[in-house]
Amino acid sequence: MRISIRTKAIFHQINREHLGLHEFVSDPEDLEILLVQIEESGDIYAIPGLLNFLLKLDKTKALLIAETIHNHLRQIPVANLPKFEEQLRTVYLFPGFPDSRPLDWYKVSPQQVPSVMEFGEFASSLLGVFCFHNNGYVREAATIALDFIKDGSEIPFLLLRANDWVHVIRKIAYQALLDRCMLGYTEHFTKNLPLVMRLESCDRSDHTYLIKMIVSQLEKEDSWKFLLASIQSEEMAERRDAFFLAIRSTNTKLRNQAIELGIRNQDTLIRVWSAKRVNLIRNTAQFERALSVLREDSFMPVRLAAIRHSVEHSKDNAVDILKIALLDRHISIREFARFHLNKLEPMDYREYYRAILSEDHQYRLYAAIGGLGETGIAADDVLLLPFVKHRLVKIRTAALRALAKSNLNEHTKTFIACLEDESPKVSREAARSLLQSRNFVTYQEQIWLLINKDLASHVKLNAFSLISKLSKWDSIFYLLKLSRLDDEMIHERTQVAMRAWWSSYNRTFTQPNQYQKKRIREELANHPSKGISTPLDRILQSFD
Numbered sequence: 001m002r003i004s005i006r007t008k009a010i011f012h013q014i015n016r017e018h019l020g021l022h023e024f025v026s027d028p029e030d031l032e033i034l035l036v037q038i039e040e041s042g043d044i045y046a047i048p049g050l051l052n053f054l055l056k057l058d059k060t061k062a063l064l065i066a067e068t069i070h071n072h073l074r075q076i077p078v079a080n081l082p083k084f085e086e087q088l089r090t091v092y093l094f095p096g097f098p099d100s101r102p103l104d105w106y107k108v109s110p111q112q113v114p115s116v117m118e119f120g121e122f123a124s125s126l127l128g129v130f131c132f133h134n135n136g137y138v139r140e141a142a143t144i145a146l147d148f149i150k151d152g153s154e155i156p157f158l159l160l161r162a163n164d165w166v167h168v169i170r171k172i173a174y175q176a177l178l179d180r181c182m183l184g185y186t187e188h189f190t191k192n193l194p195l196v197m198r199l200e201s202c203d204r205s206d207h208t209y210l211i212k213m214i215v216s217q218l219e220k221e222d223s224w225k226f227l228l229a230s231i232q233s234e235e236m237a238e239r240r241d242a243f244f245l246a247i248r249s250t251n252t253k254l255r256n257q258a259i260e261l262g263i264r265n266q267d268t269l270i271r272v273w274s275a276k277r278v279n280l281i282r283n284t285a286q287f288e289r290a291l292s293v294l295r296e297d298s299f300m301p302v303r304l305a306a307i308r309h310s311v312e313h314s315k316d317n318a319v320d321i322l323k324i325a326l327l328d329r330h331i332s333i334r335e336f337a338r339f340h341l342n343k344l345e346p347m348d349y350r351e352y353y354r355a356i357l358s359e360d361h362q363y364r365l366y367a368a369i370g371g372l373g374e375t376g377i378a379a380d381d382v383l384l385l386p387f388v389k390h391r392l393v394k395i396r397t398a399a400l401r402a403l404a405k406s407n408l409n410e411h412t413k414t415f416i417a418c419l420e421d422e423s424p425k426v427s428r429e430a431a432r433s434l435l436q437s438r439n440f441v442t443y444q445e446q447i448w449l450l451i452n453k454d455l456a457s458h459v460k461l462n463a464f465s466l467i468s469k470l471s472k473w474d475s476i477f478y479l480l481k482l483s484r485l486d487d488e489m490i491h492e493r494t495q496v497a498m499r500a501w502w503s504s505y506n507r508t509f510t511q512p513n514q515y516q517k518k519r520i521r522e523e524l525a526n527h528p529s530k531g532i533s534t535p536l537d538r539i540l541q542s543f544d
Contacts, residue, residue, distance in 0.1 A: 004041060006043075007038055007041050007045075010034050011046070028060050028064065035064055035067075038050075038068060043072075044072050044075055044084065047069055047073065047088065048105065050065050050072075051105040054066065054126070055112055062119075063122075069126060070121075070125040070126070073128065073129065074125070078191065078192050078194050078237070079195075081156055081195065082160065082195075088129070106134065106135075108130070108138055109138070110138050110140065110141040113138060113145060114145055117145060124153035124154050127142045127145050128156065128157035131143055131157045131160065131161055136164075136169065139161065139166070140172065143158070143164075143172050143173055146176070147172065147176040150183070152187070152188030152191075154176075156192045158176050158177050158180075159192055159195040161173035162177060162205075163199060163205065163207070164204070174210060177214070178210065178213060181214060181217050185217075186217050186218055186220070186226050190223070190230045190238075191233075191238065193230065193242055193245065194237035196241075197211075197241045199211055215245065219249050221254075224254055224257070227246055227258075231243045231246065231258060232261065239267055243258055243265075243273065247262075247280070256281050256286065259280065263290050263293050264293065268302075271294070271299060271302045272302055274294070275294045275297070278290050278291060278294065278306070287313070291309060291310050295307060295310065295321070300332060300333065303330070303333055304330075304332060307321060307325050307333065307336065311340055318344060319341070322337040322340055322341045322344070323337070325337035326338065326341075326367075326371065327368065328367060329366055329367055331374065334371055349371065350375045350380070352371075353368045353369075353371040354372060354380070356368035357369070357383055362392055362394075362395065365387075366395060369395065369398040369399055372384065373398075373401060373402025373403070374402075378406055378407040380406055380407075381403055381407040381411065384399050385399075385414070388400060388403070388414060388418060393425055396423070397423075400415065400426065400430055401429060403433070404432075409437055412439040412442070415434045416434065416440065416443055416446060416447065419447070419450060419462055420450065420455060420459050421459075424458035427458050427459055427462045431462040435466065435469060440466055441470060447466050447467060448478055451464055451490060457489060460487075461489075464490060464493055467479075467482070468497045472505060472508060472510055473510070473512040473517075475497075475501065476498075476501055476505075477519055477520050479497055479498050480523045480524065483498065512543055517540050517543065521540065524536060
């Protein structure tokens with residue numbers, strides 16, 4: 001657990017004893033200003049230091065400390081509380097305090113805990129932190145005190161103590177939670193679902209009955225509004241647990257409403273779950289509406305699941321849906337569509353994609369270029385080549401990818417030219433195609449010149465990646481040349497590549513030919529580093 005340098009400096013100001021002045025900030029207004037700075041920092045790891053002041057200051061100052069702890073604790077997502085508890089328990093010395101003694105907070109006695117109730121609206125947060133104390137008697141006293149609070153703020157801490165390693169504490173928390181199941185606490189349990197579901201994996205006690213009681217309350221119809229609201233929560237763990245609980249329910253209406261919310265959720269995983277379980281919706285009109293939304297989703301697995309459901313459950317519209325999917329931007333969906341159309345209504349996909357290439361609709365064009373690369377023949381490269389210079393990056397990238405699939409070995413010069421493209425994505429795709437064909441070996445000098453020119457960094461890096469993939473004796477020649485360049489970015493990568501070469505050069509038994517030996521020696525003669533020249537020259541001599 002670490003605090004920021006800025007927060008540590010603020011603690012230095014608050015705790016003047018650390019500076020040898022043996023005094024605390026005397027003016028409450030000055031203290032409030034410093035505490036506001038801590039609060040604005042959002043540094044939750046300031047809490048141990050704040051706790052150190054809590055029980056030894058006058059009421060006015062202690063109340064300011066309590067409010068800051070309360071506000072900090074509320075910043076921690078519920079799902080992260082177990083981790084925070086674990087970290088808090090390991091802090092004995094704290095930056096900003098004398099390092100020769102542990103924090104005073106660890107010396108708190110159980111008898112001091114009830115006094116925290118005097119802090120009013122901040123009491124539950126303070127007791128919650130006391131529930132994280134190393135001393136079991138302090139945790140027990142805090143858990144008992146929490147049971148007197150009945151506004152829902154105590155729930156996350158009681159859920160944590162339900163798995164305490166001390167049996168007495170577990171029993172107190174367990175009973176307190178069961179009592180709240182009867183008191184209409186569904187909204188508060190819903191907000192703390194990650195901690196409820198966490199109990200399923202906790203094995204210090206059998207929590208099955210407690211979880212069952214809480215879940216049964218959440219599944220009641222008058223509690224749905226809380227559960228469905230949590231599906232749209234900003235907290236990832238809360239919305240996922242709420243959604244999973246809703247779709248696992250035996251109540252059809254609840255499941256349908258959860259899926260209706262899930263298909264439009266900000267959370268990608270929830271949309272995937274919704275797409276896979278959309279067939280649970282029994283109402284035909286609702287089912288079709290949900291599928292139409294899912295088929296337009298931005299995430300490929302969601303669209304694919306929706307199309308699969310459409311093919312299985314909408315036989316009359318399956319062909320039309322699959323034809324639309326032929327122009328999906330993702331190859332997996334295009335392949336899925338072609339596979340199933342072959343069973344339902346076979347067609348000439350190559351001609352279908354060729355016809356669309358004359359259109360200027362960028363989304364259809366992008367898919368058609370990809371589709372032609374997947375279904376076309378080598379002669380189709382004539383249609384694809386013009387798109388290598390298209391104004392849109394995604395079209396140029398798709399054209400290079402399609403050329404690599406349809407006629408890879410005939411377009412090495414095109415791929416090398418595209419290495420210089422202003423778009424890093426296009427340049428990277430060209431490099432990938434060249435690596436796939438290995439024909440770039442013939443043009444190694446041309447690729448070397450790209451690194452030596454004043455070009456964009458992504459061009460140099462992609463050219464370097466090709467140079468480093470040359471054969472053993474060609475690559476070391478160019479690495480020697482590169483190590484002399486006055487380019488920090490290339491120099492660093494060259495050093496890494498040369499270390500890799502030295503560590504693996506003797507794993508293969510390829511011998512250098514006369515031309516390779518000649519040019520390596522010529523380069524060594526001009527190389528300033530004897531640390532490289534001497535051992536490499538000895539290696540070459542062994543092949544003479």
